[in-house]
Amino acid sequence: MSRRVSPLDKSPPSRLHRLWLSETIRLREEHAGPLEDSEANRRAQAQGGTLGERIQTRAWLLAERDGQVKALQHWLQGARLARLLLVLLAIIGGSALAVAALGDGQRPVNVFWALGSLLGLHLLLLLGWGLSLLLSRDGAGALGHLWLWLSEKLARDAQAAQLAPALLLVLQRQRLGRWGLGVLVHGFWLLTLLTALLTLLGLLTTRRYGFVWESTLLGADTFVAITNALSVLPRALGFSAPTVEMIHASTSDLYNSELVRQRWAVWLVGAVLIYGVLPRLLLLLLCLWRWRRGCAALTLDIHLPGYSLLRERLQPSSERLGVCDAAPAQLHQPQAGSNTHGSQGALLVAIELDPQRSWPPALPKGIGDAGVIDSREQRKQLLDQLSRFPPARLLIACDPRRSPDRGSLGLLGELARTASATRIWLLPPPPGEALDSARLGDWHRALAQLQLSYSDSAPLGWLETGHD
Structure with a gap:
């Protein structure tokens, strides 16, 4: 799957454009309430820099996601x-x-x-x-x-x-x-x-x-x-x-x-x-x-109320668990992508599997196992790790007996953006059970909208070698 090219990839934005979009996002949040910004905050923290630089990075990522760019x-x-x-x-x-x-x-x-x-x-x-x-x-x-x-x-x-x-x-x-x-x-x-x-x-x-x-x-x-x-x-x-x-x-x-x-x-x-x-x-x-x-001489006025609220999220004095932001006024559409910078290795991860299911399967040598992601803390820890060490190939196992809700699809999009290539493994049902065809169709449509490749059988060969 080819990487979606953004204006930020084509040429670095000027100082004025970054400050301009930062102010645009601030005015938008003052008018419509806080935006869903967990991924943007995480990427801004990973990039580092002063608080003003992190605010500008966050604003650019949100503007790129929501159409302001x-x-x-x-x-x-x-x-x-x-x-x-x-x-x-x-x-x-x-x-x-x-x-x-x-x-x-x-x-x-x-x-x-x-x-x-x-x-x-x-x-x-x-x-x-x-x-x-x-x-x-x-x-x-x-x-x-x-x-x-x-x-x-x-x-x-x-x-x-x-x-x-x-x-x-x-x-x-x-x-x-x-x-x-x-x-x-x-x-x-x-x-x-x-x-x-x-x-x-x-x-x-x-x-x-x-x-x-x-x-x-x-x-x-x-x-x-x-x-x-x-x-x-x-x-x-x-x-x-x-x-x-x-x-x-x-x-x-x-x-x-x-x-x-x-x-x-x-x-x-x-x-x-x-x-x-x-x-x-x-x-x-x-x-x-x-x-x-x-x-x-233009700089960001980080003492404005809209920017002051971001200090703990972008430069936290201590890590916090649980929900710390108000619900967004409008949900954004999940999007997938890829990352080709410094990626290497292969990794298998599963999302919200039934505890009775035997996991993980036997993996070829050299393939990492990230376990099963069930909680917000596990999700944040894995995304932070993948931001520092992006894999070249990522296989995500999903249970198609569960409905493809917005949270799961958003996580798939975030995970896909950390790897060079991503595939989804729709696991077979346990013996004696059958998959709901309507729900399976929902998964197919959702993954097609995310532009993610999926398979009903384990693509372990691709995960090991990079080809089928």
Whole structure:
């Protein structure tokens, strides 16, 4: 039987993904009650590490079992699709800004109206982002929340609904939400303004535009002062700007001078680059730097109530027997698997056999006998031993006169996940008794659902040699 490949096997999860899923599991248990986690706790203890590392291991195993890992993959796919939609929106919006600012070239362009069309919305939203950085907890802004909403909708996974709140909670502890979503916001506007700038250059290169300023209330001196104020930075960076005479000459009657048109075109391009592109680029680099620095410092807050309750289960001060957890609100479906790492040898184990049955059978040399598992303590002891010394071949004997209940099937799945290959031996009835065909059919269906091979006769040859 081939091993089920999980995302954890393909590539190790990042620190952020592990913390993200840990918070998701914590929120889920706070909402729906404790999960059935005995196997996850046992494997987390066997892996070792600090309490925080064990909590993350437990959360990843539970998320892998219950579907949150797949939901995370779906959410990330939805996030990429949402990001692609924002990229397309930025490209279309930037082109539309430039075309709307310059028009079709049939009429002269009001330079200040064009500049306001290109940079007005950008400057207003930049001011809004700065205010949200001071007043909001995450500083995401409308665009950031739109991306989160689109990511969740495009994921199309019911489990993904818990991921967005968990992500925001993780990021808020280092105040990373503002910087991560800031990368998105400034990246969006940087692409929009770059597209507008390139479209502007294309239009100015291929069409002939005339530039004027027009006003009923303001005189030429006011426009000279405004133009000179806006030209300080462009001049410092080498962009030419209209002279006072050119500004005075830029009226509806005198806009056809080639030199005047070129000066206004260069001034407009320089203003978009300096007051639009450069601020967004610098803010994008700042947010990206703060994001990476914050991600490197992310840790798990083990003092939260949901994590504090796990201390005794993952780092017990003493071993306890008996039931220590409340009943889970929802039972999970048992699953089988296999383990190919460091496994060797062969082992026979039986589950809940009748005391009158003669056991064990005569075994070939080299095959271990784990006895009969009847109690919770025996089950835990055997699973702990198999976690440290996984067998290459495991034969599990079951009495088909008993019903295949969820506890027995769950134990079969746990045992199978410790061995490289597992088979089930459905024992024959004692002399004079017959098996219930309906109950035997239940066993066959249950084992087929677990994807475990079974046999009505003793596969001792396979157990000894690895083949039939």
